[in-house]
Amino acid sequence: MREPRRPDLDRYPELQKAWDRRQFIKSAAAGTAFMALGGALVRLAGDDLTREARAEKRSDGKRRLPPGQRALDKLRPMGGEEGDGEVRRWKLRVHGLVKAPFEIDYAGLLKLPQVQKEVDVHCVTGWSLLGGLWKGVSITTLAEKAQMKGEARFAIFEAAHGYTTNAPLKEAMADAAMVTYRLDGKPLALAHGAPVRGLVPDLYFWKSAKWLTGIRFVAADEPGFWETRGYHNHADPWKEERYG
């Protein structure tokens, strides 16, 4: 399509409006493109954290930063229906395929054996928080206390307002998997699942349910809130299992 020639506006003043509109649309499109490009460049140029993380490897040989992720310096609040966040009212129910189901309050949780680990977490939206110091109680400890039965294959994390998410025991009971209430020495903020959230580090972060209220061990898999809404059932960040 040829560039339209500027009309003789002195001779045809009735074309002025149409010409002005065309110029405005062109300027607006150019401005939008410039800003979008500029934003992308600023993000790429200033992202040392991501560059450094991409050069690192984990002890299991995987790249520290899964594909498609960028490293951030703090957790981002990703929304969700918040629980009330009050420790006094908080309780965790451990049940399902267990011989001794139980419910524990916050003070009781703090009396169980504690773990503190440096853990990387990866959000399905593309950011990762590397090396956060998370403190809590290992899910293995909770499973042992409840005497999990041998036929259990999955853990279903239950949270406020009926939210659930599922994880195979391999990941749910991995070394660093825990129910956590502290990050970098500070209590979790309400936006990040206070007072206690799940932490399943080797799966995308939505598997680490915020505002945790229960862990149920089951034999048959039960996809949860996001898993039944188009997100991947397993959610391995290194395989980019984002969507199902």
Place this chain on the structure above:
Amino acid sequence: MADVAEAAAAPGKAPGPGLAATVRRRWRAWLRAIHRDIGYLAVGFTVIYALSGIAMNHIDDWDPNFHAIELTRTIAPIGDELSDADAAQRIAAAAGVTGVPDDVYRAGDEVRLSYGNGTKLTAIGDTLTVQSRRDRLFFRVADWLHATRGKQAWKFIADVYAGLLLYLAVSGIFMIKGRLGLRWRGAALVGLGLAAPLGYLVVSGGPGAQKTERVATRPGEVDPPAKPRAGADGITPLPPDEEPAKR
């Protein structure tokens, strides 16, 4: 308009020669008039949905709902010998927070103060964390409206708005005839608008590019019976869950 169109199209009930001709002559004007009025109706919804949509698209860059504050202070550790009231007073003074806390909770090495406005003060050893937040103007409510999860009437209203948007989109194609309409400019721009999502699907491989897993359906749950009280260790034994129904 639908009545008129049906009347014009119904073979058994032939309208007067003037009606069919009027429909043929006027349908585009009616389309435009309805488009205009629905456009007016949609302004409020569109502003809310568009701005909150942009806000939430970039949720990994900012918090679209709240201005959140988190500060830490170093304090003298709160000893077990201090009463709740004294501990609360010392913590509040260190944080510079006035007013009476709604709750003072002590467990393990933590002392937590909760205030009615949502502010939380937590002392862990010699570290005091102050967590507070306030709503972002407009976006807090717009984002809340945008997400229909857990809402009943609003979900229905949002469906109606989506229907109106569909009308705006489809009627917009036919509003103008000639070179500015579907003969050239309209067709080119509609094609461009379709090319963007289709192109992205082709380039990204779409949802099928991700490995899918067969998922099981969720069995029903049964409410647990009444539970005994917690022991001194904070643990309450529970009866076993009901077995899920065999499928």
